[in-house]
Amino acid sequence: MGISHYIKEIGRGARGARPLTREQACDLFGQVLDGTVTDLEIGGFCLAMRIKGETPEEMAGFLDATHARLNPVTATGGPLIALPSYNGARKLPVLTPLLALLLAREGLPVLVHGSASETSRVLASNVLAALDMPPMTTLTPLAAGQVGFAPTELLNPALKRLLDVRRVVGLRNPGHSVVKLMQPTTGPCVVVASYTHPEYARTMGETFELTGMTALLSRGLEGEVVSDPRRTAQIDGFVRGVRSELQAQAAGTAADVPGLPKDIDVATTAAYTRRVLAGELPVPEAIATQVRHITELASHA
Numbered sequence: 001m002g003i004s005h006y007i008k009e010i011g012r013g014a015r016g017a018r019p020l021t022r023e024q025a026c027d028l029f030g031q032v033l034d035g036t037v038t039d040l041e042i043g044g045f046c047l048a049m050r051i052k053g054e055t056p057e058e059m060a061g062f063l064d065a066t067h068a069r070l071n072p073v074t075a076t077g078g079p080l081i082a083l084p085s086y087n088g089a090r091k092l093p094v095l096t097p098l099l100a101l102l103l104a105r106e107g108l109p110v111l112v113h114g115s116a117s118e119t120s121r122v123l124a125s126n127v128l129a130a131l132d133m134p135p136m137t138t139l140t141p142l143a144a145g146q147v148g149f150a151p152t153e154l155l156n157p158a159l160k161r162l163l164d165v166r167r168v169v170g171l172r173n174p175g176h177s178v179v180k181l182m183q184p185t186t187g188p189c190v191v192v193a194s195y196t197h198p199e200y201a202r203t204m205g206e207t208f209e210l211t212g213m214t215a216l217l218s219r220g221l222e223g224e225v226v227s228d229p230r231r232t233a234q235i236d237g238f239v240r241g242v243r244s245e246l247q248a249q250a251a252g253t254a255a256d257v258p259g260l261p262k263d264i265d266v267a268t269t270a271a272y273t274r275r276v277l278a279g280e281l282p283v284p285e286a287i288a289t290q291v292r293h294i295t296e297l298a299s300h301a
Contacts, residue, residue: 001031002031002036002037002038002041003028003031003032003037003041003045004041004044006020006024006027006028006045007041007044007045007048010045010048010049010052011044011047011048011051011052013051013052014051014052017048017051017052019052019055019057019058020055020057020058020061021057021061022057022058022060022061022064022210023061024061025057025058025059025060025061025062025064025065026061026062026064026065027061027065028045028061028065029061029062029065029066029174029178030065030068030069032045032158032162033065033066033069033156033158033159033162034069034158035158042162042165043165043168043169045173046162046165046169046171046173046174047169047171049173049174050171050172050173053203054174054177054203055203056203056206056207056209056210057210058174059174059177059178059181059203059204059207060207060210060211062174062177062178063178063181063182063207063211064211066156066159066178066182067182067183069156069158070155070156070182070184071139071154071155071156072139072184072185072186072187073111073139073141073142073148073150073155073184073185074141074142074185074187075109075111075141075142075143075185075187075188075189076109076141076142076143076144077107077108077109077143077144077145078107078108078109078144078188078298079108079109079187079188079189079190079214079298079301080109080110080111080142080184080185080187080188080189080190081100081103081108081109081110081111081189081190081192081294081298082111082113082182082183082184082185082189082190082191082192083096083099083100083110083111083112083113083124083192083225084112084113084114084179084180084182084191084192084193084225085112085113085114085123085124085125085224085225086114086115086163086176086179086180086223087121087222087223087224088116088121088122088123088124088126088223088224089121089122089123089222089264089269090121090222090223090264091222091264092221092222092228092260092264093122093260093261093263093264093268093269093272094121094122094123094124094127094224094226094264094269095221095224095226095229095269095273095284095287096112096124096127096224096225096226097112097124097127097128097131097147097269097270097273098226098272098273098276098277098287099192099225099226099227099287099290099291100112100124100128100147101131101147101273101277102277102283102287102288102291103291103294103295104145104146104147105145105277106291106295107144107145108144108145108294108295108298109142109143109144109145109146110142110146110147110148111142111147111148111149111150111184111185112124112125112128112147112148112149112150113149113150113151113152113155113179113184114149114151114152114179115151115152115153115160115163122264122265122266122269124149124224125149125151126266127266127269127270127273128147128149129149130266130267130269130270131270131273131274133147133148133149134149135149135150135151136148136149136150136151136154137154138154139154139155150184152179155184159175159178159179162175163175163176163179177204180193180194180204180225181193181204181207181208181213181215183213188214188301189213189214189301190214190215190216190294190297190298190301191208191213191214191215191216192215192216192225192294193208193215193216193217193225194217194218194219194220194221194223194224194225194226195217195219195220196219196220196222196223201217201219204217205217205236205238205243208238208241208243209238209241209242209243210241211241212240212241213238213240213241214238214239214240214297214300214301215237215238215297216235216236216237216238216246216290216293216294216297217235217236217237217238218233218234218235218236218247218290219231219233219234226287226290227284227286227287227289227290228286229254229257229260229284229285229286229287230253230254230257230286231250231252231253231254231286232247232249232250232252232286233247233249233286234247234248234249235247235289235290235293237293237296237297238297239297239300239301240300246293247289247293257284258281258282259272259275259276259281259282260272260284
C-alpha cells in the first residue's frame, strides 16, 4: 500500500499533524523495515516524525513492528539484560562496558547492542574489544555471567539502515528511539534505558507502561544508559509495565569521582574498567546503585 497516507497525517506540521494509532504505527514501521517503500517515503517519514515527535502509542506500534522482525538473542541462567549503546564518549569515558561487566558479575546474561552514530567517538564496542570481547559476527546464546556485543545489523539489518538515514538528512528519526527501547530477545528481559532531555522521560515511561515491559529508566551519561558517576539521578523501574520510583533525584554534581580518568580514549577507559573490576579502584556509587536496581528488577522479570 505504501505509507504516503500515513505521511499525510503526520506531516502537517507541529500543530496540524495527527498522531497515529498503535496499529497504524506498527503497519507503517513494518513497511519501512520490510523495504517495501521508497527512499523518498522513508525520508518524508523521518522528517515528519522529527517535527511532530513520537507519541507513546506510536512508539508502542514501532516496537511491535520491530519485535516481530528482530533476530532474537537467547539467554540462559536468567533474564537478558539489554544495554543499548549508541552514543559513546563525548567528555567523559564511556562506562557502559563497566556496567555490563558488573551486571555479569551478578550472574546475569548481558547484551550490549549498538552502532556508531558519530565515527569520532569512542564506543562501548571499542572498549569491550580492548577487554577481549569483540563484537559478535553471528548471534550466539548468552549464558549467566556472560557479556556479548551485538551490532545492530545482526538484530535487524533494516533497522541499521534506518539509523544510517541520519548521515544523509542530519536528524535523528524514530529508529533512534526504537533501538533504545526494544527487547532483543523473546524470553524474559530487562531493558535499561536512558534519556538526555526530560521531555523524553515521559514518552519512554508511558511506552514501557503500554507495552508491559520490564525496564529501568533514568537520565544517562551523555546519551549512554550507564548512570553519570557524578550525580544522583531519578531512577524509575517497570515490572511488566507497572512503574515505581526507585530513587529520587538529588541536586548537585560531584567535582571529582575517585579514580575516574580524565582521558576518554579506548586504552585508558579499558584500563580503568579493569582496575574497578579487580577492586583496585572503587565502583562509582551511582553505578553500584544502578546495578542493585537492575539486579532487583531481573528477579521479577
